[in-house]
Amino acid sequence: MKHTALITGASSGIGRELARIHAACGRDAILVARREDRLEALADELRREHGVESVVLACDLADPAARRSLIETVLGRKIAIEYLINNAGFGGHGPFAKRPWESDHAMIQVNVLAVAELTRAFLPAMLERGAGRILHVASTAGFLPGPLQATYYASKAYVVSFGQAVAEEIRGSGVTITTLCPGFTETEFVEKADLTDLRMLDGRTGPGPRPVAEHGYRAMERGRTLTIHGLGNRVLIEGATRLLPRNVLLPLSHLSMKKKSDG
Ligand SMILES: NC(=O)c1ccc[n+]([C@@H]2O[C@H](COP(=O)([O-])OP(=O)(O)OC[C@H]3O[C@@H](n4cnc5c(N)ncnc54)[C@H](OP(=O)(O)O)[C@@H]3O)[C@@H](O)[C@H]2O)c1
Numbered sequence: 060m061k062h063t064a065l066i067t068g069a070s071s072g073i074g075r076e077l078a079r080i081h082a083a084c085g086r087d088a089i090l091v092a093r094r095e096d097r098l099e100a101l102a103d104e105l106r107r108e109h110g111v112e113s114v115v116l117a118c119d120l121a122d123p124a125a126r127r128s129l130i131e132t133v134l135g136r137k138i139a140i141e142y143l144i145n146n147a148g149f150g151g152h153g154p155f156a157k158r159p160w161e162s163d164h165a166m167i168q169v170n171v172l173a174v175a176e177l178t179r180a181f182l183p184a185m186l187e188r189g190a191g192r193i194l195h196v197a198s199t200a201g202f203l204p205g206p207l208q209a210t211y212y213a214s215k216a217y218v219v220s221f222g223q224a225v226a227e228e229i230r231g232s233g234v235t236i237t238t239l240c241p242g243f244t245e246t247e248f249v250e251k252a253d254l255t256d257l258r259m260l261d262g263r264t265g266p267g268p269r270p271v272a273e274h275g276y277r278a279m280e281r282g283r284t285l286t287i288h289g290l291g292n293r294v295l296i297e298g299a300t301r302l303l304p305r306n307v308l309l310p311l312s313h314l315s316m317k318k319k320s321d322g
Pocket residue numbers: 067068069070071072073074091092093094095118119120121146147148149150169196197198199240241242243244245246247248249251268
């Protein structure tokens with residue numbers, strides 16, 4: 060395999076577009092997610108349209124044993140991971156004390172632990188080679204606390220902090236880490252996270268996954284450390300976090316997360 064990326068969450072949304080962009084550059088990939096049929100269909104498409112090799116490794120990233128097995132398989136096949144794209148993630152709505160703990164626990168496994176573990180597994184070899192690109196897909200949610208999506212926002216805050224910190228540790232090594240922060244994006248994520256009825260989304264449409272993925276892939280290739288997608292998101296995040304004190308920001312964040320059906 061050549062110029063291989065390991066891409067998590069390649070079965071839909073932003074991850075699938077990242078896989079398509081990577082393949083269009085003539086680069087191979089290992090495609091990871093749970094829905095194997097979707098990954099196989101994507102692998103066929105990438106082979107057909109771009110002549111690249113794609114290996115499908117179905118894996119539930121919420122399962123620590125499955126994560127270990129994924130890493131052992133890749134290391135065992137001696138595939139050099141030149142690009143690591145930590146994109147898989149999911150959210151969920153509701154007061155923390157009432158949400159199913161299994162769901163928040165799995166969210167931390169996928170959004171936090173898988174990101175850290177895959178980075179720890181593949182970064183050392185990149186550093187030895189003096190070359191490599193890592194892209195973490197975080198979120199604008201990573202910049203503030205999110206009442207009613209407490210675990211999701213906190214998980215993305217981890218990725219924003221972790222990504223920047225390790226990027227700084229390895230500065231000048233030839234390996235870069237880019238953290239992409241999309242805002243609201245039209246993918247399966249919104250319905251799966253039970254966010255369709257949110258007041259803040261009333262009548263609002265976001266971009267599709269393609270421009271977000273293009274922005275992130277470009278930033279990764281340039282070796283940028285942190286990037287927020289979309290001017291509106293940048294203004295909102297910079298403005299809200301720099302200008303508003305926490306005691307104002309928190310209730311506003313809470314209000315924006317309420318559902319229309321909450322009255
Ligand atoms: N859409 C938004 O508004 C938005 C905004 C900011 C950030 N993001 C972030 O962008 C990333 C991609 O999300 P998306 O919007 O493209 O949503 P999506 O279409 O729902 O894609 C999520 C991907 O993650 C994978 N995934 C979820 N749980 C997994 C698990 N346990 N094991 C392995 N793979 C798993 C899914 O694959 P399977 O279901 O096949 O396993 C899917 O490929 C996420 O990290 C999300 O937090 C999204």
